[in-house]
Amino acid sequence: MTSGHVAFxxxxxxxxxxxxxxxxxxHRANRWQRxxxxxxILAALAVWxxxxxxxxxxxxxxxxxxxxADRFLRGWNDASLARHTLVTLSEVLAGLSLGVLAAxxxxxxxxxxxxxxxxxxxxxxxxxxxxxxAIAPLLVIWxxxxxxxxxxxxxxxxxxxVLVNTVVGVRSVPQDLRELMRSLRATRWxxxxxxxxxxxxxxxxxxxxxxxxxxxxxxxxGEFVGADEGLGFLVNVGRGLYxxxxxxxxxxxxxxxxxxxxxxxxxxxxxxxxxxxxNRP
Amino acid sequence: MTPxxxxxxxxELTVWFPNGNGGLHALDRVSFDVAPKDFVCxxxxxxxxxxxxLRLLAGLLQPTRGEVRVGGxxxxxxxxxxxxxFQQANLMPWRTVLDNIALPxxxxxxxxxxxxxxxxxxxxxxxxxxxxxxxxxxxxxGMAQRVAIARALIHDPDLLLLDEPFGSLDALTRERMAAxxxxxxxxxxxxxxxxxxxxxxxxxxxxxxxVVSARPWRVVLDLPIRLGRPRTLELSYTAEFGKLVxxxxxxxx
Ligand SMILES: Nc1ncnc2c1ncn2[C@@H]1O[C@H](COP(=O)(O)OP(=O)(O)OP(=O)(O)O)[C@@H](O)[C@H]1O
Ligand SMILES: [Mg+2]
Numbered sequence: 001m002t003s004g005h006v007a008f009x010x011x012x013x014x015x016x017x018x019x020x021x022x023x024x025x026x027h028r029a030n031r032w033q034r035x036x037x038x039x040x041i042l043a044a045l046a047v048w049x050x051x052x053x054x055x056x057x058x059x060x061x062x063x064x065x066x067x068x069a070d071r072f073l074r075g076w077n078d079a080s081l082a083r084h085t086l087v088t089l090s091e092v093l094a095g096l097s098l099g100v101l102a103a104x105x106x107x108x109x110x111x112x113x114x115x116x117x118x119x120x121x122x123x124x125x126x127x128x129x130x131x132x133x134a135i136a137p138l139l140v141i142w143x144x145x146x147x148x149x150x151x152x153x154x155x156x157x158x159x160x161x162v163l164v165n166t167v168v169g170v171r172s173v174p175q176d177l178r179e180l181m182r183s184l185r186a187t188r189w190x191x192x193x194x195x196x197x198x199x200x201x202x203x204x205x206x207x208x209x210x211x212x213x214x215x216x217x218x219x220x221x222g223e224f225v226g227a228d229e230g231l232g233f234l235v236n237v238g239r240g241l242y243x244x245x246x247x248x249x250x251x252x253x254x255x256x257x258x259x260x261x262x263x264x265x266x267x268x269x270x271x272x273x274x275x276x277x278x279n280r281p
Numbered sequence: 282m283t284p285x286x287x288x289x290x291x292x293e294l295t296v297w298f299p300n301g302n303g304g305l306h307a308l309d310r311v312s313f314d315v316a317p318k319d320f321v322c323x324x325x326x327x328x329x330x331x332x333x334x335l336r337l338l339a340g341l342l343q344p345t346r347g348e349v350r351v352g353g354x355x356x357x358x359x360x361x362x363x364x365x366x367f368q369q370a371n372l373m374p375w376r377t378v379l380d381n382i383a384l385p386x387x388x389x390x391x392x393x394x395x396x397x398x399x400x401x402x403x404x405x406x407x408x409x410x411x412x413x414x415x416x417x418x419x420x421x422x423g424m425a426q427r428v429a430i431a432r433a434l435i436h437d438p439d440l441l442l443l444d445e446p447f448g449s450l451d452a453l454t455r456e457r458m459a460a461x462x463x464x465x466x467x468x469x470x471x472x473x474x475x476x477x478x479x480x481x482x483x484x485x486x487x488x489x490x491x492v493v494s495a496r497p498w499r500v501v502l503d504l505p506i507r508l509g510r511p512r513t514l515e516l517s518y519t520a521e522f523g524k525l526v527x528x529x530x531x532x533x534x
Contacts, residue, residue: 176371183339183365184385185358194388198375274375274416 063245068252071245081234085253088219088230091147092257095154096215100208103159107166117167128160132218136225145226154218158211165207169200198274205269212261216254231257287314288472289338289440293347296333307333309498310347313491317439320466320473322483324529325493331476332368334493335442338474339365351440364433364471366443370425372417372432379404379413382432389436396435403431406465423454427461434465441466443475447482455479456514459486467511481517484508484525492532502532 045065051057052064059067075081110117110124136153143149173196181191223232231250238246294311297304307330315321323331336342337349340359349356351363372381379400380387386396404410407427417425426446433441446462447455459482466473477483483490484506492502506525508516516522 174371176367176369177373179341180365180367180371181388183341183359183363184388185361186388190388194384195373198373 068248091150091219095151099155099158103162107163111167111170140226150222153222154215157218161210162207169203173199209265213258216258288317289315290350294344295346297345322487323476323491329493329495362439364438364441366446368444370429407431441473
């Protein structure tokens with residue numbers, strides 16, 4: 001199970017059973033831990049600013065945080081930054097949806113049918129073994145330098161982890177509960193929607209979280225290979241012009257995009273998860 | 282007394298489970314009848330095919346040979362009028378207690394609020410009012426098992442099959458649950474087939490005790506228990522009760 005999250009939707013019943021001292025202790029711990037993340041970020045920014053101010057590193061190699069902020073504002077004002085961000089975001093979302101959809105459907109079939117699994121497993125393993133960077137150029141040649149090739153690359157990189165998690169999730173549905181559904185004369189659809197989906201959901205969402213961050217990498221790899229728009233393209237432009245501030249801006253936007261997607265899935269996971277937090281004594 | 286027609290009949294049930302070396306016998310020509318409103322207990326050592334018999338009676342498993350008839354009709358698949366309580370409580374952890382109990386009605390597309398109301402009544406019957414919105418993880422083993430019993434009762438079954446429903450409970454809770462089950466049975470008069478490995482429990486509850494054994498996979502004793510009703514735990518200290526327990530015990534050796 002993924003660590004750290006309060007993975008339980010119904011807080012009423014969850015908290016009622018906790019000992020008061022324990023809850024208080026956790027509360028205290030939370031209070032000062034809350035400051036760790038912003039403090040860490042501030043510290044990193046300070047070190048970075050000092051490093052550039054001390055002239056140990058030339059400005060064209062490492063721009064100062066202020067220079068990066070300035071570059072960001074300039075890009076934002078002439079609207080180019082927003083456009084490139086939206087291009088990459090659209091590729092990421094389309095690739096992620098496509099990859100997840102294909103992997104979830106195929107994963108379900110594989111989980112249900114050993115014959116299909118035996119037939120497909122060499123391809124599935126191969127899809128994982130091929131380094132994405134190596135076949136990205138091929139996909140760009142086949143599908144052109146437009147968005148389609150990026151979407152396909154993102155979908156491909158997302159495919160494997162989501163597929164594996166789907167198979168594991170569907171296989172983890174307890175046999176006893178399947179038998180219960182059978183004894184209640186549930187239809188296939190009822191077994192699917194009322195048993196398999198909720199039972200597999202925690203594992204499925206784990207796969208989706210990994211897929212969400214990978215899809216950003218996939219789109220950028222595609223843009224590196226050949227594109228005239230997108231954040232990956234901006235990184236390339238910045239490199240060519242020695243505009244390192246622009247490279248930083250693009251990289252930060254990519255990180256932000258991946259984090260936002262991850263956070264979105266994690267939030268959704270917390271809303272629907274029925275699994276207990278595991279670190280209770 | 283009017284002649285009693287059998288609700289349930291097992292005819293020459295034979296089950297082979299395929300394994301590496303040519304199959305494993307789990308049952309060999311097992312036959313018995315169960316009259317309506319009867320309380321039948323099946324006892325036997327571990328691995329003697331008790332769960333297999335219940336799965337056959339529920340229509341979850343088809344016998345290699347022989348057949349199960351319910352109300353005269355051959356049983357081909359699970360039927361609506363049967364309630365099944367598994368060896369483990371077998372609740373869905375993502376559903377509240379109330380929604381777990383309501384599940385059988387929900388699968389029949391009955392209106393959800395009516396199903397929940399019915400589930401609430403059953404929750405009271407098994408003594409768990411106030412736990413409607415708890416999740417199975419918050420329940421003790423005995424409470425979870427009572428929820429499972431409530432779930433099996435929700436569509437008013439005429440046949441209740443229970444597979445060692447008190448197996449994971451401590452002795453005291455076990456006695457309380459057995460008394461509760463007797464009360465439910467007396468109030469509703471469903472036919473009950475209960476698997477247990479406790480001989481005194483079987484004798485206390487049953488109108489009839491069936492003893493099954495492994496190798497041979499047969500019914501080795503079919504003993505009517507002619508003790509009055511209602512029965513209480515007091516009964517288990519009488520000499521008559523002791524003799525019956527002794528007879529069941531001896532048949533297993
Ligand atoms: N699905 C199955 N496939 C193969 N063998 C099985 C299967 N189910 C049961 N068996 C075998 O059949 C025999 C009887 O099993 P069963 O579960 O009916 O016993 P039981 O009396 O319920 O035992 P226990 O008291 O331990 O629950 C056992 O030897 C078991 O290994
Ligand atoms: Mg069993």
